Amino acid sequence: METEELPIQTTNSTVKHIVRILNVEDVTYNVKRFVTEKPKGYVFIPGQATDVAINKTGLEDKLRPFTFTSLNDWGYLEFTIKIYKGHDGITEKMASLKTGDELIIHEVFGTIQYKGSGVFIAGGAGITPFISIFRQLKLDDQLEGNTLLFANHNENDIICKAELSYLLGENCVNILKTPLDPNIKSGIIDTQLLAAYSGNKESYWYICGPEAFTFAMMANLEELGVRKQRIVIEQ
Known part of the structure; x- marks a missing residue:
């Protein structure tokens, strides 16, 4: 939030x-x-x-x-x-x-609540509602089938990096716009990236971040044909 x-x-x-x-x-x-x-x-x-x-x-x-x-x-x-x-x-x-x-x-x-497995898209401090959701899913043994796409400027901006990596493993995907490590490829969350995760039409898409980020992600998902009923944002 x-x-x-x-x-x-x-x-x-x-x-x-x-x-x-x-x-x-x-x-x-x-x-x-x-x-x-x-x-x-x-x-x-x-x-x-x-x-x-x-x-x-x-x-x-x-x-x-x-x-x-x-x-x-x-x-x-x-x-x-x-x-x-x-x-x-x-x-x-x-x-x-x-x-x-x-x-x-x-x-x-708040309207960001877990409805079922899917893709969580976070921009910066927009990760915060997902932290408690992931912690609860871990307790309930329901983390399987969930992926996090986490956008930040660089490595130093990643909130709870170690815990999120522990909880989600390879399903925790950090996307860095300006990484400090020259061996890390820079990137943003765009339609091309989201398309790689859009195979399951029954997946939910959870979005939280700055207003412009949220609108951009919703536009990307709309372009991919994701139904609005499958998108969870803060109203």
């Missing part, structure tokens, strides 16, 4: 929980993992998100949507968040948070 620094939004939701941050750690040079308390009875479907605010004066009503990367079985919540620096946005403020600080979370929402 957290694919770009979106405009600050407000909500009419009456569901609010103040949760303490239990741990903050770096995932990549510009991505952090936040582990927080989990309110009693708070549940979600892997792939879903919530609106989050920082519980500090003047920031309580400045919300951003973030995807859960934890699972319901865990006793805590986890958010894997890309930090956008340089324009005083919410994620930049979150970069300075530490253990003991508090967040405000709201009700659960």
Whole structure:
């Protein structure tokens, strides 16, 4: 969900929980993992998100949507968040948070949910809803038949690289636009690449990334004759 620094939004939701941050750690040079308390009875479907605010004066009503990367079985919540620096946005403020600080979370929402095996197309931080889905599928022994196409600028941008490789093996395909390693061929996710995975007409196609990326992927799939009913995006 957290694919770009979106405009600050407000909500009419009456569901609010103040949760303490239990741990903050770096995932990549510009991505952090936040582990927080989990309110009693708070549940979600892997792939879903919530609106989050920082519980500090003047920031309580400045919300951003973030995807859960934890699972319901865990006793805590986890958010894997890309930090956008340089324009005083919410994620930049979150970069300075530490253990003991508090967040405000709201009700659960989101339409990215697992419907069946297929191809997951992620652009950058758009991988986050897929992380919890893959973790749940691993627990349920249902990872077989799923492929990840993960687009990034270079190797340093790949979020949870080791875990995704472990979960999906050769079905985790990293596509790098400007790789640092000269032995890695550069590329993008285009119609030609997607055509190689479009043999099964019953496969689902899951897309998450910046808005322009999502629209481009949908156009590519439409060109390949994929039915809209088989495409899962955030509405």
